[in-house]
Amino acid sequence: AVINAADLRANNSTYSYNIMEQFVTHPFIAPYLEGGKVEEYSAHLVCEGGIRSVPRLSGDGYMIAGDSASLGFSNGLVIQGMNYAITSGIAAAEAAIEAKSKGNFSAASLHSYDEKLASNYVLEDMKNFKGIEGVTWSSLMHKAVPRIAEKVFFDMFYETGQPKRHLSEILLESAAGSGMSKSQLILEAYRA
Structure with missing residues (x-):
């Protein structure tokens, strides 16, 4: 897990070991770890300057x-x-x-x-x-790009029994549904 230290500092009750514990006990993850033995886990601050x-x-x-x-x-x-x-x-x-x-x-x-x-x-x-931290911690990378990628891949690979639309149509529709305006997407992409 990658967590911004400022977010941990802002929330005085969250510690790295709590985050790992929440992850390994999550209903979607826990079944895969059932019967396993934790040997160790740790957290490490990484410089981002x-x-x-x-x-x-x-x-x-x-x-x-x-x-x-x-x-x-x-x-x-x-x-x-x-x-x-x-x-x-x-x-x-x-x-x-x-x-x-x-x-x-x-x-x-x-x-x-x-x-x-x-x-x-x-x-x-x-x-x-x-x-790069201005780009990688931006809304573009953590919200818009995943939404766009999910929509593009879904529309390209989900089988409906009908002809698929042209990739340019899929991309434009996916960008429109990203939660960011075209000008925001262009500006964020330019910053990248």
């Missing part, structure tokens, strides 16, 4: 990697962070080995860590998805 929240990554005697460096990406549907933690950890290890071989752990020496991150995909991803 994107490239704007990434601090200075190295300095005299230090390098910051993974979650500590805000190297994470959450779009409300998918969380990426382990891959960034591993990649930044490898880059930090390589920079540390180089610094140790020179006997120099100064900011200038450890800056090679920043260069390594700049030359791999981690910071590029962070830059490419700058501001």
Whole structure:
């Protein structure tokens, strides 16, 4: 489950373990878990500030990697962070080995860590998805797109014994029933 921390904070009585418990005891889910044994579950805060929240990554005697460096990406549907933690950890290890071989752990020496991150995909991803939280937590992504997709797929694949309408007709009708006006849909899509 992906939950916005601000929503948890606004509701002082909701905790992550309550949310998981409500999920596993839900009448639609519980039958699939019947007889199963919970080994563990946990919650983890994921940074969402994107490239704007990434601090200075190295300095005299230090390098910051993974979650500590805000190297994470959450779009409300998918969380990426382990891959960034591993990649930044490898880059930090390589920079540390180089610094140790020179006997120099100064900011200038450890800056090679920043260069390594700049030359791999981690910071590029962070830059490419700058501001994505405004899109992924929007009404477009959490309300309109699911409604449109549901209607499009239903109309395309539900068998009625009658000829199916042209895809453009289905799309237009689905967009009209999305709960957002055409101008809102266009504006939100443009922001994406």
